Amino acid sequence: MALQVELVAADRSVWSGEATLVRARTAEGDIGIMAGHEPILAILAPGDVAISGSGSEGVTATVTGGFFSVDHDKVTIVAEQVEVTAGSGAR
Numbered sequence: 043m044a045l046q047v048e049l050v051a052a053d054r055s056v057w058s059g060e061a062t063l064v065r066a067r068t069a070e071g072d073i074g075i076m077a078g079h080e081p082i083l084a085i086l087a088p089g090d091v092a093i094s095g096s097g098s099e100g101v102t103a104t105v106t107g108g109f110f111s112v113d114h115d116k117v118t119i120v121a122e123q124v125e126v127t128a129g130s131g132a133r
Contacts, residue, residue: 043077044096047117049103051124056103060096064117066110073110081113086121093129101129 044060064075067089073082086108094100108121 043115045075045077045115045117047093047119049091049093049101049119049124050121052120052122056124056126057093057101057129059099061093061100061117062096063092063094064119065092066090066105066119068110075112075117077115079112079115082111084110086110086119090127091119091121095129099129102127 044062045064047059047061047064049057062076066073067087068084069087070084086105088106090102091105092102104125104127105121106123111118
């Protein structure tokens with residue numbers, strides 16, 4: 043099973059696709075999400091978001107505040123600013 047992931051900045055869509063693992067920092071601490079994770083809504087803390095794509099594609103980005111949502115194997119990350127630091131860029 044794979045996760046459907048959307049990484050969005052305030053002004054643009056940055057990355058979307060299937061992933062096996064998403065790691066991010068929330069206001070409560072670091073979090074890792076895999077398929078089947080329970081629903082969650084969290085405040086996104088400044089730091090890195092790492093998305094391990096299904097196959098070889100994925101992305102690592104530095105983000106500022108925003109929010110992180112997981113529901114039914116769909117992860118949505120909305121940040122004020124996003125800077126891609128590794129992997130594929132905007133799609």
